[in-house]
Amino acid sequence: MEKFEKLTGIAAPMPLVNIDTDMIIPKQFLKTIKRSGLGVNLFDEMRYDDNGNEIPDFVLNKPQYRDAEILVAGDNFGCGSSREHAPWALKDFGIRSIISTSFADIFYNNCFKNGILPIILPKEAVDVLMKDAEKGSNARMTVDLENQTVTSSDGEVFSFELDSFKKHCLMNGLDDIGLTMEKAAAIDSFEAQASQARPWV
Amino acid sequence: MSPKTLYDKIWDAHVAHEADDGTCLLYIDRHLVHEVTSPQAFEGLRMAGRSVRAPDKTIAVPDHNVPTTPGREDPKNMTEDSAIQVAALDKNAKDFGIHYYPVSDVRQGIVHIVGPEQGWTLPGMTVVCGDSHTATHGAFGALAHGIGTSEVEHVLATQTLIQKKSKNMKVEITGKLRPGVTAKDITLSVIGKTGTAGGTGYVIEYCGEAIRDLSMEGRMTVCNMAIEGGARAGLIAPDEKTFDYVKGRPHAPKGAQWEAALNWWKTLYSDDDAHWDKVITIKGEDIAPVVTWGTSPEDVLPITAEVPAPESFEGGKVGAAQRSLEYMGLKPGQKLSDIEIDTVFIGSCTNGRIEDLRAAAEILKGKKIAVKRAMVVPGSGLVRAQAEEEGLADIFREAGFEWRLAGCSMCLAMNPDQLAPGERCAATSNRNFEGRQGRGGRTHLMSPAMAAAAAITGKLTDVREMM
Numbered sequence: 001m002e003k004f005e006k007l008t009g010i011a012a013p014m015p016l017v018n019i020d021t022d023m024i025i026p027k028q029f030l031k032t033i034k035r036s037g038l039g040v041n042l043f044d045e046m047r048y049d050d051n052g053n054e055i056p057d058f059v060l061n062k063p064q065y066r067d068a069e070i071l072v073a074g075d076n077f078g079c080g081s082s083r084e085h086a087p088w089a090l091k092d093f094g095i096r097s098i099i100s101t102s103f104a105d106i107f108y109n110n111c112f113k114n115g116i117l118p119i120i121l122p123k124e125a126v127d128v129l130m131k132d133a134e135k136g137s138n139a140r141m142t143v144d145l146e147n148q149t150v151t152s153s154d155g156e157v158f159s160f161e162l163d164s165f166k167k168h169c170l171m172n173g174l175d176d177i178g179l180t181m182e183k184a185a186a187i188d189s190f191e192a193q194a195s196q197a198r199p200w201v
Numbered sequence: 202m203s204p205k206t207l208y209d210k211i212w213d214a215h216v217a218h219e220a221d222d223g224t225c226l227l228y229i230d231r232h233l234v235h236e237v238t239s240p241q242a243f244e245g246l247r248m249a250g251r252s253v254r255a256p257d258k259t260i261a262v263p264d265h266n267v268p269t270t271p272g273r274e275d276p277k278n279m280t281e282d283s284a285i286q287v288a289a290l291d292k293n294a295k296d297f298g299i300h301y302y303p304v305s306d307v308r309q310g311i312v313h314i315v316g317p318e319q320g321w322t323l324p325g326m327t328v329v330c331g332d333s334h335t336a337t338h339g340a341f342g343a344l345a346h347g348i349g350t351s352e353v354e355h356v357l358a359t360q361t362l363i364q365k366k367s368k369n370m371k372v373e374i375t376g377k378l379r380p381g382v383t384a385k386d387i388t389l390s391v392i393g394k395t396g397t398a399g400g401t402g403y404v405i406e407y408c409g410e411a412i413r414d415l416s417m418e419g420r421m422t423v424c425n426m427a428i429e430g431g432a433r434a435g436l437i438a439p440d441e442k443t444f445d446y447v448k449g450r451p452h453a454p455k456g457a458q459w460e461a462a463l464n465w466w467k468t469l470y471s472d473d474d475a476h477w478d479k480v481i482t483i484k485g486e487d488i489a490p491v492v493t494w495g496t497s498p499e500d501v502l503p504i505t506a507e508v509p510a511p512e513s514f515e516g517g518k519v520g521a522a523q524r525s526l527e528y529m530g531l532k533p534g535q536k537l538s539d540i541e542i543d544t545v546f547i548g549s550c551t552n553g554r555i556e557d558l559r560a561a562a563e564i565l566k567g568k569k570i571a572v573k574r575a576m577v578v579p580g581s582g583l584v585r586a587q588a589e590e591e592g593l594a595d596i597f598r599e600a601g602f603e604w605r606l607a608g609c610s611m612c613l614a615m616n617p618d619q620l621a622p623g624e625r626c627a628a629t630s631n632r633n634f635e636g637r638q639g640r641g642g643r644t645h646l647m648s649p650a651m652a653a654a655a656a657i658t659g660k661l662t663d664v665r666e667m668m
Contacts, residue, residue: 016524017517018397018497022634027615031266031282033240033289035350045636050622074517076398079431080634081613082333083238084349102398105433106333106347113351163365165224176351177249180359183218183226187254187361190217190228198214200454200462201230201258201326 002115003173007096008142009069012059013133019073020080021107025089038085039092060093064136070143072126072133073100077118078107087114097143099150101126112166113176117145125150125158145171204472206369207438208404211344211469215327217361226361230326231343233312234261234299234353236290237615238331242354243293252297254360259299260321263287264311265332266615267304269578269605274305283616297357310581310607313337313550317421318581320450324439324466329356334550334631335434336427340420341447342439342469344404347428367433368478370403371471374411376485381665383490383560384419385552385629385648387411388426390488393501395481400432403479406471407437411485417446418556425551426631429498438470492537492661493633493646495525500633504651504663508535528635529643530623537661540645544626545575545656546638547602547649549612552629553580555587557649561629562593564653564667570601571659572627576618577602578610600656614638627655 029041047058054061060068071077071090077100078086087110090098097117111118121129132139132152139153145167150158169176180187194201205213218226232255239261246252253259266283267273276284287304294301302309308319313334316322322338328345329335331353338345348362356362372391392399405427412423420437427435444463447453454462489503500522502509510533511522526533531540547553547561558579577597579585585607588594594604611618612630620626620642629652633644645661654662 015517015520017521018499020497020632020634022632022637026636026640027613030237030615031286033244033286035241045640050640074521076401076431079397080333080429080632082331082347082349084241084331084351087349102401104398104431105401106349106428110349110351113349163224164222165220165363176363177251177355177358180226180355180361180363184359186218187226187228187359191360194214194228198325198462198465200323200458 001113001173001175004096004115004117004145004170006142006144006146007069008140010065010067010137011070011072011129011133011141012065012068013130014059014071014073015130017074018076018079021078021083021086022080024078024086025083030083030085035088036092038089039094042089042093067094069094069096070141071095071098072129073098075101077103079104082106084110087111087116091116099126099129112170115170115173117143117170119143119150119160121150121158121160128152128156204475206471206475207342207406207436207469208344208369209475211325211327212366214325223365225364227327227364229329229356229360229362230258231316231321231328232259232356233316233328233330233335234259235265235312235332236263236286237265238350239293239353240286240289241350242357243297245354246357251358253299253357256298258360259357260316261290261294261299262302262309262312262315263290263304265609265613267608268616269608269610269618271606273606280617307582307586310584311550311553311609313425314553314580314584317341318583320447320453323447323453323462324443325469329362333428334425337421337425337550339424339427339435340417340437341443342436344434344436346434367404368402369476370400370405370432370479371477372405372407373409373482374407374485375409375482376411377414378411378485378488381490381650381668382488383648383650384415384422386488386491388423389491389493389498389501389646390483391481392426392430392498393491394483395430397429397497397499398431400427400430403432404434404436405430405432407435412437413440416556417442418554421554422551426498429631439466490648490651490664492651494529494531494537495522496528496633496635498631498633498646500525502537504537504661506537508533508537538663539660541660542625542627542645542655543573544620544624545570545572545652546611546626546628546630547576547652548578548580548610549630550580551631552649553578553584555584557629558584558588558593561649561653562596564650564664565600565656566596568600568657570656572656575602575656576605576611578605579607581607611638627652627661
């Protein structure tokens with residue numbers, strides 16, 4: 001997995017609340033058996049009209065946001081379907097961090113498996129960063145994972161909380177499965193004990 | 202011993218390893234797999250030279266992307282991309298030696314219907330699947346939740362998940378439900394009250410007399426939509442109804458093991474003085490038959506209400522409601538019962554079980570549909586067979602419904618079962634998101650009985666007027 005340390009980039013504002021994973025990547029793109037190549041269909045139904053032409057008003061179609069690496073989004077981003085195609089599509093487009101007041105549980109976890117940092121901040125902070133993002137490509141934000149801060153283009157600094165294990169894995173680009181396999185002995189012993197206690201499982 | 206919730210008890214029984222920071226390896230008893238969110242996970246195993254750690258606890262069935270029309274056993278009758286995904290699951294199940302129900306098997310169906318039906322899902326288990334509606338299995342007092350594909354690969358390889366414990370939330374539905382009110386109305390009403398993020402960070406336990414009174418099918422409907430309220434999982438403590446449902450199913454324990462299991466299952470309830478981080482109480486008698494009007498499952502109102510004005514909301518919801526009404530083609534103040542519909546979809550892991558089909562058939566008996574098309578997609582081949590045996594299929598066909606084969610179908614519309622732009626659908630599924638049932642499609646969620654009533658009148662209808 002790609003490491004995440006520090007990122008300074010363009011942030012795109014998406015103030016809509018409850019952006020669901022069906023919006024992020026509609027179902028017709030779940031027919032792939034690969035993880036790659038989904039960026040072109042990110043937000044497909046909001047981004048393209050029925051003929052496949054770009055809708056100019058959609059934020060990521062605007063010239064100043066085409067290279068966005070950060071999203072500042074409304075409450076409850078990533079709700080709905082568990083499809084990991086959502087973070088795959090975001091990552092493939094180039095989004096490395098998303099800032100919101102809240103994320104849906106499964107989406108939040110999926111981000112960390114793909115080198116994306118979802119950041120939870122209080123509403124007041126998200127409001128400030130949303131306004132900052134609205135300034136366009138001249139206003140670049142900085143996300144610093146090690147220090148757990150987001151710095152607006154004006155230099156205003158917001159600190160965020162993060163689970164220490166998730167931070168460790170993301171900063172070092174660690175593979176979860178490899179880490180867990182190091183604990184195989186614990187799993188073996190649990191399995192032996194559980195098959196005694198609950199042999200019907 | 203300190204008092205525990207049901208969630209605490211199941212959690213504690215499954216922690217295989219706990220790190221100093223509280224990060225746990227949670228052991229997984231049942232891993233359900235389908236064709237859409239698993240190919241990349243199996244590919245990851247192959248590339249790393251890994252095997253499936255517990256193939257006997259891993260069960261696969263194609264459901265999301267399969268056609269629901271006859272002849273689908275022949276891949277030529279599938280779209281090319283569906284055929285590729287189904288073939289990949291066929292191969293992965295064979296190569297890795299996991300349990301498998303192919304499309305040609307009468308036991309095939311929606312993964313969350315097949316699991317309980319075959320007795321894979323048992324009280325006190327941990328159950329995961331690469332699908333958010335895995336919460337369904339919580340109806341058995343199993344800790345069940347959806348995971349992403351990376352986690353699917355993690356569970357395949359290690360039979361564990363890296364987890365931190367969620368908080369405990371109690372949702373109590375007191376007293377009795379009124380006539381015409383169903384499990385679907387309970388679960389939608391709870392989301393209407395808490396919002397789609399109200400459960401984020403929590404595992405919900407549903408309790409109270411109205412929940413106890415529900416059948417297992419109804420309880421599955423309630424837990425199924427816990428995810429729509431943002432919760433990691435929904436749970437209902439097992440009781441005699443649960444044990445009766447489980448007993449005798451193909452993979453349920455038998456003989457001495459049944460007795461041993463039962464002894465443990467009977468300890469699976471929340472202790473009286475257990476700690477709850479959040480409590481919601483709703484009176485059963487206050488719940489009405491509801492429908493959704495917008496593009497989020499929290500956009501719920503009684504069928505007797507009117508389309509709300511966006512200004513009646515606060516914060517970001519004002520803009521979201523405006524966008525919803527525009528998408529749905531509705532105006533504030535319009536009576537919900539005046540909304541005309543084109544299509545009816547009965548099915549899904551929320552409402553594709555036998556009881557759901559009975560409830561719809563009860564309303565449809567001897568009537569004809571007044572909509573352009575109506576479709577019943579049973580949740581499994583066995584539900585379908587039972588419905589045919591009970592004469593329900595004839596009622597549906599005579600009313601003008603298409604009687605389909607089992608699958609997820611128009612709930613997520615990955616297969617050809619889709620809405621056209623602007624087409625308005627009364628659906629028994631779980632999500633009314635923009636484009637969910639087809640680009641530009643307009644979805645109103647409701648119970649099977651309400652969907653049947655809508656099919657007869659051609660508009661959203663209070664089912665109580667037909668009872």
